[in-house]
Amino acid sequence: MHLTPDNVPTMAFDWGSIKWFVTPSAIPGAASTLGEVIVNPGRGHTRHNHPDAEEVIYVISGEGRQMVDDGEEFTIKEGDTVHIPAGVYHSTFNTTWRPLRLIVTYSPGGAEKALEGAPDLRLHQVGGVAQWWQA
Template sequence: MLASPDKVATMAFDWGSIKWFVTPSLIPGAGSTLGEVIVNPGQGHARHNHPGSEEIIYVISGEAMQMVDDGEPFLIREGDTVHIPAGAYHSTYNSTWRPLRLIVTYTPGGEEKALEGAPDLHLHEPGGVPRWLQART
């Protein structure tokens, strides 16, 4: 099955957006999840974990500070890959002015379902475009 960006929904949050291309709920028989994550400048994913799945993060572009298993945060940038064991707490923060683009996988798939309950989730149907407003300080 082919999944292209204009054919899948966009999950938009205050911090950025996600497009899931492969998930067990989208593709019958799929055992893993794969998607593109965009973290907006000055934003990030707060400390969290995935008890039932390991996660792999591949940096397409940009850079951020990554924490894994409550260890010391370290810099990730274009071309880097991070493995996060199942259950390990982790966070990603983009402290730069450029968007951070990531490919993310969960094995086994299904952990993406937890995001459906996020209070800041705005779901955009395929072809829809999310908009972010700059906060005034």
Template sequence: MHIRPDDVPTMSFDWGTITWFVTPASVPGAATSQGEVIVYPGRGHERHNHPDAEELIYVVSGEAEQTVGDGEPFTIREGEGVWVPTGVYHSTHNRSWRPLRLVVTYSPGGAEAALTEAPDFRSDGAGMPVLWRREG
């Protein structure tokens, strides 16, 4: 199955966007979820966990401060990966001036459904440009 970014909606948040290419809800028979995350410069998401899924993060471009569990924050860069075990708290903060691009995979898929409950969640239709918002 060929999936183009313009064919799927984008989840928008104050910190960035996620475009899910594959989820169990959108692709019959899919067991995992995979999408592209863009974290805006100077933004990030706070510590959270996925109680029923592990997460794999691959850095396409950019650099960020990452936490996994109770360990010390560490820098992730282009070409690197991070594995977050099931239920472990983690966070990602883009400390640079350029966008951070990640590919994330949840296994098993479905954990992305909880993101629609975030207070800053917006859904942008398939193929629609996402407008970045600047704070004061």
């Protein structure tokens, strides 16, 4: 199956956006999840965990701070990879004026479903364009 950013919906939040390319709920037979996450400048994901899935984060571009297992924060930048075991608390913040672009995987897939209940979720269907502005 060939997927492009133009043929999957966009999940937009106050902190950034996500395009899930592969998920068990969207791709028959898929066992993992893969998507691109954009963290807006000066924003980030607060401390959270995925009880039943490990996460891998690969930094495409940008720079930020990462916390894993309530440990000391460390810098992440283009080319870095972070492994987060299942159930481990973590957070990611963009520390620059440029977008922080990440490839994120969950194994097994399905942890992305938790985001569907986020109060700030704005779902943009295929072909829609997410817009952000600062108040």
